[in-house]
Amino acid sequence: MTAQKPSAGGARARKRFCRSAKSWMGLALVGLMLGAALAADWVTPYKANQTSTAAAGEEHLANHRRPSRRHWLGTDANDYDVLTRVIYGSRLSLLAGGVSILLAVSVGAPAGIAAGYFGGVVDAAIMRTIDIVLAFPSILIAFLVLTAFHNGWTPVILAVGLINIPIFARQVRAAIMTVRDLEYVQAARASGASSGYLMWRVLAPAAVTPVIVLATLGLGSAVIEVAGLSFLGIGGNAGDAEWGAMLNEAKDHLNTSLWPAIGPGAAISLTVLGFNLLGDSLRDALDIRLDAR
Amino acid sequence: MRLVFCLLGLLCLTPLAGCGGNRGGDASGQKRTTLVYGRGGDADILDPVLTSSGETVKVLVNVFDTLVAYDDETLEIAPSLAERWETSDDGLTWTFHLRPQVTFHDGSPLNAEAIQFNFARLLKKGFGYRAHYAPIASVTVQDELTVVFQLKYASPVFLNNLAMFPASICSPQAVRQDEAAFGFHPVGTGPFKFQSWTPKQKLVLEANTEYWRGPPGVDRVIFLPIDESAIRVKQLERGEIHIADNLPPSELDVLATRPGIVLQSLPGMNVGYLAMQNEKPPLNNKKVRQAIWFAINKRRLCEVTYSGHARPAFTLVPPTVFAHHTGLQDRPYDIERAKKLLAEAAREDGFALPLKMQLFAMQQPRPYMQQPRQTALVIRDSLEKIGIDLTITTIDLRQYWQRLSRGEHELALAGWTSDNNDPDNFLYALLDPDNINDQGGNNLSRYNNAKVHRRLIAAQREIDPAVRKRLYFEAQEIIFDDAPVVPLVHTDQRVALRAEVQGYKIHPSTLVRLRLARFQKKSP
Numbered sequence: 001m002t003a004q005k006p007s008a009g010g011a012r013a014r015k016r017f018c019r020s021a022k023s024w025m026g027l028a029l030v031g032l033m034l035g036a037a038l039a040a041d042w043v044t045p046y047k048a049n050q051t052s053t054a055a056a057g058e059e060h061l062a063n064h065r066r067p068s069r070r071h072w073l074g075t076d077a078n079d080y081d082v083l084t085r086v087i088y089g090s091r092l093s094l095l096a097g098g099v100s101i102l103l104a105v106s107v108g109a110p111a112g113i114a115a116g117y118f119g120g121v122v123d124a125a126i127m128r129t130i131d132i133v134l135a136f137p138s139i140l141i142a143f144l145v146l147t148a149f150h151n152g153w154t155p156v157i158l159a160v161g162l163i164n165i166p167i168f169a170r171q172v173r174a175a176i177m178t179v180r181d182l183e184y185v186q187a188a189r190a191s192g193a194s195s196g197y198l199m200w201r202v203l204a205p206a207a208v209t210p211v212i213v214l215a216t217l218g219l220g221s222a223v224i225e226v227a228g229l230s231f232l233g234i235g236g237n238a239g240d241a242e243w244g245a246m247l248n249e250a251k252d253h254l255n256t257s258l259w260p261a262i263g264p265g266a267a268i269s270l271t272v273l274g275f276n277l278l279g280d281s282l283r284d285a286l287d288i289r290l291d292a293r
Numbered sequence: 294m295r296l297v298f299c300l301l302g303l304l305c306l307t308p309l310a311g312c313g314g315n316r317g318g319d320a321s322g323q324k325r326t327t328l329v330y331g332r333g334g335d336a337d338i339l340d341p342v343l344t345s346s347g348e349t350v351k352v353l354v355n356v357f358d359t360l361v362a363y364d365d366e367t368l369e370i371a372p373s374l375a376e377r378w379e380t381s382d383d384g385l386t387w388t389f390h391l392r393p394q395v396t397f398h399d400g401s402p403l404n405a406e407a408i409q410f411n412f413a414r415l416l417k418k419g420f421g422y423r424a425h426y427a428p429i430a431s432v433t434v435q436d437e438l439t440v441v442f443q444l445k446y447a448s449p450v451f452l453n454n455l456a457m458f459p460a461s462i463c464s465p466q467a468v469r470q471d472e473a474a475f476g477f478h479p480v481g482t483g484p485f486k487f488q489s490w491t492p493k494q495k496l497v498l499e500a501n502t503e504y505w506r507g508p509p510g511v512d513r514v515i516f517l518p519i520d521e522s523a524i525r526v527k528q529l530e531r532g533e534i535h536i537a538d539n540l541p542p543s544e545l546d547v548l549a550t551r552p553g554i555v556l557q558s559l560p561g562m563n564v565g566y567l568a569m570q571n572e573k574p575p576l577n578n579k580k581v582r583q584a585i586w587f588a589i590n591k592r593r594l595c596e597v598t599y600s601g602h603a604r605p606a607f608t609l610v611p612p613t614v615f616a617h618h619t620g621l622q623d624r625p626y627d628i629e630r631a632k633k634l635l636a637e638a639a640r641e642d643g644f645a646l647p648l649k650m651q652l653f654a655m656q657q658p659r660p661y662m663q664q665p666r667q668t669a670l671v672i673r674d675s676l677e678k679i680g681i682d683l684t685i686t687t688i689d690l691r692q693y694w695q696r697l698s699r700g701e702h703e704l705a706l707a708g709w710t711s712d713n714n715d716p717d718n719f720l721y722a723l724l725d726p727d728n729i730n731d732q733g734g735n736n737l738s739r740y741n742n743a744k745v746h747r748r749l750i751a752a753q754r755e756i757d758p759a760v761r762k763r764l765y766f767e768a769q770e771i772i773f774d775d776a777p778v779v780p781l782v783h784t785d786q787r788v789a790l791r792a793e794v795q796g797y798k799i800h801p802s803t804l805v806r807l808r809l810a811r812f813q814k815k816s817p
Contacts (some may be wrong), residue, residue, distance in 0.1 A: 063545055063597045077543065078670050079597050151686055228799065238685035239670045249666065254523045256547045 016285040023281030029274025031266070037090040044084040045070075053145030064257040069293075074259035078250060080241075086263040088241040093271065096157050097222035101215050107206075108168025109291060115169070116176025117199050127173070130166040138163035142225070146235045156235035160225045164218055171214055213283045220275030227268050243268050247249040309570035310415030325512040326812050328794065330805070331525045331534035333657060334690070335493055335518035341461035341478035342419050345658070345733075347710065350458050351805040352516060355483035355498060356398075357417055357461030360389055360408065361452055363802050365809065368714050370452050374403060374462055374482065384756055391438040391703065395505050397464035398486045405440040408432065410465040412442075422459040424714070424727070427451075446754045449761060453713040458804075484509040484808040493518060510796055510811025514527045519668045522658070529554065529789055530586055534795070536790045538805075539658055540599040546788050558602075561786035563661035564609050564719065565708040567779040568737040569673065575648065580638035582776040585704075586624050587631035587674045591741035598667045599784060603769055610768045611708070611718045613756075613801065616716040621773055631679045647680040653697065653705035660803065661708030668706055668781070697737045707737050707778075710803050716765045721749045724772060740777030 017023050034045065066074040073082035115126040133141065142159035149155035180203065181184060188202045227244030230236040236245055243264035250261035321659045336349040341357060344350070351437075362373035375389040395403040416423065426431050428448040433441045445452065453459065467480035477489050484506065487724035496516040502508045515654060517534060519525045525537040526544055527749035530551060540548070549556045567589070575581045591605040604685070610616060639646055654669040655662065662668060673683040688696065697705050711718045722728060726746055728736040745768050752764040797810035 063600065077541075077598075078667050090333070118619075139700065151684075160706045233687065238666055238687050239673060252522050252541050256543045264817055 009203055013287070016287075017281060020281045020284065022236070022277050023104050026274050026277030026279075029270050030278055033090050033094060033274065034292050036087045036210060037094050040091055044081075044087050045080040046084045064253065064260070065137050066257075067069045067259055073263040074257065076246070076260035079171055082246075082260050082263040085241040085246060086243070089243045089246060089264060089267065089270075091120055091242075092153065092240060092242040093223050093226060096160070096226040097219050100157045100160035100222050100226070101164060101218050103157065104164035104218065105211060105215055107161075108165040109172045109207065111165070112169040112174075113176055113204055113207065116173040116180060117195070117203060123173075126169065130169050133162075134166050136224070139228075142229055143234065146229065149235075151235060151237055153236055153240075156229050159229065159235070160222050163225070164222065165282070167218065168211065168214060171210050172207040175210050176203050179203060181205040185188050189200025209286045213279055213286060216275055216282055217279035220272040220279065223268065223271050223275070227264075256260045304719050309600060323584065326510075327513040327515060328511040328536070328807065328810055328812075329515045329517060329534040330807070331517050331528055331537045332517045333518070333522065333525070335492070337514075338476035338609045339479040339487070339490070341459050341479075342415050342422075342464065342637040343476060345420060347423065348518075352496060353458050353461055353479070353603050354804045355482075355485045355514065355807050356479050356483045356487050357458070357463065358483050359457070359460050359462065360455045363800065363804070364455050364632050366798060368440045368801050370456055373456075374408075378416055385444045387442040387444070387451070388435070389442070389616055391440065393438055394503060395482055396499060396503070397466070397480055399464050399467050399480045400759075401464055401466040402484070403462065403482055404437050405434040407462060407465050408440045410468075411462050412460075414463075415459060419459055420733075422457070422712075424764060425457065425459070425704065433483070435809060447756050448753065449756055449758070450713060450715045450717055450753070453715055457712045458633075462642040482493050485514055488513075494735070504808075507694045508810070509808045511807070514807055518677060522659075526789075529791065532791060535794050536788060536810075538788045539660060539663065540787075540789060541658070542602045542663055542787070545602070545787050545789060546600055553792050554637070554789055555792050555794075556787060556789050558785050558787045559799055559801055560604075560611070560613050561660060561784050562613055562711040562714060563609055563708060563784060563786070563803070564606050564611055564704070564780055565603075565659075565661040565668070565782045565784060566606070566609060566723075567781060568705045568707040569698065569776075569778060570582070570701070570703050570737075570739060571741070571777050572700060572739045573590070573703055575638060575642055576703060578638045579644055579775060580634045582643070582775075582779075583624070584631040584634035584638065584679060585681070586776050586779045587627045588635065588679045588681075589672060590626045591623075591781060592666060594671050594782060598671055599782060602783040602787065603784040607784050608773065609723055609780055610716045610765070610769065611719075611783045614711060614714055614716055614719070618766050618769040618773075622768065628678050635679055635681075647682050649684070649686050650676075650684050650703045652683045652685050652817065653693070653702045654687050655690050655693045660706055660710055660786060661782075662692070663784060665706055672706075690770060694733065698732065698734045700731075700737075701738055703735075705737060709735075712802075714802065717749070717753055720745075720765065720768055720772070721753065724777060725749050740772075740775070742771060742775060742777075743773075745771050 063075065063077050063079045065071055067074040071081050071083065075081055111126050115123040142164050145159035145162060146155050185202055188198060193202065200242065230242050230244035231248045233248055236242060246264040247261055254261060307625065330347060330747040334348040336352050337346045338344050339349060339352060340351055358374045360373060360375040361370050364371040374392055374395060376385060376392045380387050380388045391403060391405060397403060409432045412429060416429065418428055419426065428444045428446055428451060429442060430445045431443045435441050461481060464480040468475050470642055477490065483502045484501055486501050488497040488499045498514040500509045500512045522540050522544060525534065525540060526548060528534045529537045545556060548554050567577045569582050569585065571577055595601065595603045595605055605623065607621055608618050610618065635646065652672060654665045656664060669685045673685060676683055697707065709719060722735045724736055724740050724745065726736065726741040728734045729739050729741065748764045748768040752761050755761045755764060786799060786803055792795065793813045795811055795813050797807060797808055800806060
């Protein structure tokens with residue numbers, strides 16, 4: 001029954017992955033950000049919302065302190081330590097990005113499997129709905145979702161999840177279509193397997209690799225999308241340590257001080273670079289072709 | 294060779310510095326001069342009786358005149374459209390003698406009938422400011438240039454209120470022609486004529502060369518709404534705008550060091566405060582409100598958030614205004630006392646700590662609240678220490694005041710800039726039960742204390758300054774104890790301008806009067 005599972009050759013893929021410098025760089029960057037997020041409470045010199053003054057008990061109050069030994073990335077308009085907030089910011093950014101991609105996969109993948117397996121009317125209904133969603137600029141959809149809710153991070157996650165659903169649905173459908181008529185599937189069908197069994201046990205494994213690659217790449221863009229929405233000041237909670245919101249606060253003071261913008265800006269770039277490198281090398285290693293997104 | 298480079302440099306710079314053609318009026322060229330004013334927001338409707346927006350007032354004071362007006366540099370009331378005036382001994386009858394041969398921009402003459410028309414309209418349609426003119430019983434025309442105001446009761450602020458923008462004198466002819474369109478094409482007697490307005494893009498005023506005080510110093514004024522303060526800064530540096538207001542305090546400090554940029558500063562007649570919805574538990578308990586007061590670190594606010602360009606406030610009346618209570622001692626920043634008060638209140642009212650509350654903050658900066666989000670963060674950090682967890686919600690200004698007047702908030706950032714330099718304009722407007730209503734009422738705390746109300750009403754009708762002062766002192770003492778709001782800061786009023794702009798001085802009333810602004814003549 002499991003004669004020709006497409007995920008065969010795992011050892012070869014692993015070897016290809018390990019040999020590429022790209023994958024190690026990607027892993028290192030993603031690892032760095034994940035590590036920062038997990039260890040924020042121990043590695044940060046200050047608390048996220050603690051001013052430099054409160055930490056040191058200084059008499060002289062100030063803002064926009066220059067980068068120094070005490071504040072590697074300086075302090076912002078509120079005299080918060082920028083490095084501390086960048087590190088704490090990794091939590092919200094990665095969490096929001098991760099959860100929204102999880103959401104997109106858990107809705108998009110089943111939709112894609114169903115469309116690919118049933119074909120006909122079901123396929124048309126699902127794919128046309130997705131076409132409609134794709135017809136709108138994703139930022140517009142995110143705005144719609146966000147105006148329907150009060151502030152907070154949940155709507156941001158929902159919005160970013162929603163705009164990523166079509167990507168997964170399409171890709172999964174394509175993967176299912178390529179294996180739908182292969183012998184091992186026909187064999188399963190001939191032996192009287194139910195639709196559920198066919199979809200989840202026989203067809204779904206064919207979509208696992210593209211989903212893994214897409215999700216890795218998608219995490220990068222989700223991080224940008226989350227930061228973008230909070231940069232625009234919609235969604236999120238004012239004052240939370242989050243990269244997009246930090247950039248938004250920094251932009252009013254760009255003429256005075258650059259450092260409050262450099263920290264979160266670099267963090268976003270490096271995270272996205274990390275996910276993209278990782279996703280790219282996974283794709284090369286697993287040797288799959290993705291449709292243009 | 295070096296000379297050539299210098300010349301080249303000059304050539305390149307000229308079009309930048311001369312944006313809009315502010316090349317002075319050389320004898321030969323007769324270039325028209327244009328002053329560009331960059332600001333954070335746009336006007337709403339250019340009708341003096343229908344607006345309460347500060348951005349609109351900046352335009353109105355240049356297009357319209359009032360019967361009396363503030364002196365060019367001080368807060369003294371000086372003659373304007375009225376050359377002189379007399380008061381009866383009981384203070385109930387005011388006779389104004391109008392300046393002869395003043396015409397509106399549409400050519401119609403200014404006469405007593407026009408004054409009567411304007412006050413009738415103000416009393417009927419006046420939007421947020423009608424209450425300021427409530428003492429007026431009747432306005433009668435005595436002759437072509439004499440108009441008599443009869444008051445219901447003597448009012449110490451009557452003359453000041455006549456200098457306020459809602460009492461701007463509009464052309465009756467233009468209003469009668471099409472009242473709905475007037476707000477988009479205002480016609481007054483002021484130093485500038487309205488020319489055009491593309492909302493959110495630009496608003497253009499033309500010099501009124503026949504102005505009764507003499508023509509203004511520039512030929513044209515353009516008001517540009519530029520949302521981002523960082524962009525206003527850059528445009529000012531490049532000379533694309535000549536005056537920029539509402540900039541973040543820290544930006545101004547850096548700008549001050551740049552060549553070609555001048556900073557002007559005056560203590561503002563304003564207050565930024567934290568409004569607490571007194572009707573909502575647990576804020577209906579005085580101890581909770583006092584605890585919040587004790588917990589807010591105003592020194593951090595002034596020195597970090599406002600970069601040292603604000604002073605801590607303990608009453609809503611600014612120090613520059615009459616009857617500011619100097620005898621009050623502010624509650625110090627004291628976390629322990631705040632915790633104790635909050636714990637007592639929790640026992641009395643049976644609520645559990647930590648409390649969860651909403652704090653509303655405006656999205657756009659205001660003169661009295663130049664850093665709304667940062668201010669909100671200071672308050673959040675402060676209250677976290679005593680067990681009140683705040684969620685900050687930022688709201689666009691267009692909905693902000695409306696939502697606050699409906700009492701939707703628990704805590705909210707608010708503030709006020711005085712229009713008439715009188716404590717009544719702070720205490721009555723912001724804390725009197727008369728001003729609690731869902732349609733733009735300014736008592737955002739919904740503070741209702743009969744003792745305060747009695748004193749504020751009495752003070753409105755009291756002519757003797759000593760008695761008035763006592764009434765306001767007593768009111769401020771009761772308010773201080775009740776703590777319906779936490780006064781936060783009185784901010785400095787600061788504006789950055791290009792050095793070539795001369796003659797313009799920011800006025801203590803915060804009115805933006807551009808009549809005297811002119812460009813420095815370039816030496817040949």
